[in-house]
Amino acid sequence: xxxxxxxxxxxxxxxxxxxxxxxxxxxxxxxxxxxxxxxxxxxxxxxxxxxxxxxxxxxxxxxxxxxxxxxxxxxxxxxxxxxxxxxxxxxxxxxxxxxxxxxxxxxxxxxxxxxxxxxxxxxxxxxxxxxxxxxxxxxxxxxxxxxxxxxxxxxxxxxxxxxxxxxxxxxxxxxxxxxxxxxxxxxxxxxxxxxx
Amino acid sequence: xxxxxxxxxxxxxxxxxxxxxxxxxxxxxxxxxxxxxxxxxxxxxxxxxxxxxxxxxxxxxxxxxxxxxxxxxxxxxxxxxxxxxxxxxxxxxxxxxxxxxxxxxxxxxxxxxxxx
Numbered sequence: 052x053x054x055x056x057x058x059x060x061x062x063x064x065x066x067x068x069x070x071x072x073x074x075x076x077x078x079x080x081x082x083x084x085x086x087x088x089x090x091x092x093x094x095x096x097x098x099x100x101x102x103x104x105x106x107x108x109x110x111x112x113x114x115x116x117x118x119x120x121x122x123x124x125x126x127x128x129x130x131x132x133x134x135x136x137x138x139x140x141x142x143x144x145x146x147x148x149x150x151x152x153x154x155x156x157x158x159x160x161x162x163x164x165x166x167x168x169x170x171x172x173x174x175x176x177x178x179x180x181x182x183x184x185x186x187x188x189x190x191x192x193x194x195x196x197x198x199x200x201x202x203x204x205x206x207x208x209x210x211x212x213x214x215x216x217x218x219x220x221x222x223x224x225x226x227x228x229x230x231x232x233x234x235x236x237x238x239x240x241x242x243x244x245x246x247x
Numbered sequence: 248x249x250x251x252x253x254x255x256x257x258x259x260x261x262x263x264x265x266x267x268x269x270x271x272x273x274x275x276x277x278x279x280x281x282x283x284x285x286x287x288x289x290x291x292x293x294x295x296x297x298x299x300x301x302x303x304x305x306x307x308x309x310x311x312x313x314x315x316x317x318x319x320x321x322x323x324x325x326x327x328x329x330x331x332x333x334x335x336x337x338x339x340x341x342x343x344x345x346x347x348x349x350x351x352x353x354x355x356x357x358x359x360x361x362x363x
Contacts, residue, residue, distance in 0.1 A: 066333055074336045078343025085347030089354045114295045121291060121318075125284035128326045132277050222328075229327045233319050240315035244298050245308050 073223050077230045080193075084234050087189060088241060091182040096247045098177035107167050108243055116159040117239045120194075123152035124232040127201075127225045137215040143208050146221075149228065150201040153194055160191045183242070190238060193231045200224050274331055283325050290314050 062068055095104055130145035164184070172180045204224055207213055213220065275283070294314050297307060324330040329337050 064333075064335070066335065071335070071339075074339045078339050081340075081343040081347040082350065085351050086354075089351045093355060093358050110295065110298055114291070118288065118291055121287050122284065124322060124326055125280060125287075128280045129277055132274070132280060135274070226327055229322055232326075233322050236315055236318045236322070240294065240311050244294060244311050 067219060069223060070219065070226075073226050077226065080230065084186075084190070084237075087182070087186040088237065091186050091242060094178035094182045095242075096179075098179045100177050102167075102170050102172050102176075102179075104179060104183075105246060107170055107172060108246075109163070109166075110243060112159070112163065113239065113243050116156055116163075117235060119152050119159070120156045120232050120235050123149045123156070124229050126152060127228045131218065131221050131225050134213065134215060134218045134221050139208065139214065142213070142221065143205060146201055146205045146208065150198050150205060153198040153201065153228075157191060157194055157198065160187065160194075164188075186242070187238065190231070190234055193234070197224075197228050197231050200227065274328060275325060280325070283321055287318055287321060290318050 064071075126145045126148040130142045130149060133139075133141035133145055164187075167180075172183075174181060174184045201224060204213060204221065294311060297310060297314075300307075323340070329340065
């Protein structure tokens, strides 16, 4: 995107349209997750058969997962800070760290889903199972897409394709990643910690 | 030429959005980000600790929601830079959040029979 002499972007608002579009997407994604969280809260204690949330939730395990995702947000913002200073090497390190932490979170979620399944909870077992798997599954899909974006950026940066002038690309990936994190902040509190 | 450049060329003051954008580079440094990360970790530990404390359920829910809002706000304001970026991004995101909250309240109220 072209920059004018003053450093402002060549758009009527002076703002980057890609960033504007990302924020618009995140605002719409709020509705997506808000609907699933509302559905979960409505139906979690209306299951006619078990297992129920209190039978399955492993709070220490989920707390570690929440902590991992939170720390991945820190590494993501450090990647952005590094590229904005022109430090490509540090950006690569933090980008890789973020992708690794994201992968760890996804692995934890896969383990949790497997455990729940072995305890007899499937997608169609009861209302709790349906709403829980749909909500956390879609969140997991978002994290997976985020990891793929981060890995792609890491590979491109290894080939010299990400420089200081491209910091907006890292910022956009960061916005998406932080959004995934704040959704989990809400899920962790409303779904795991606050039991009926 | 952008509107901002045009105004700058004529010596006119920048409008608020442009001024904020011009200052968008004043982001926190790595140490500040690490400090915010530490605060977020402490809040998360507090949340988990509270979960195991035997206390009034309503009070627990209120405290957990407040802590969650604090974490949410810190990530959005500092890590997503809404505190430093142009207002239009905040307006967009807050609009989405407000709409989500409205849908949330209406769905729950309807399900509990408060709406006919």
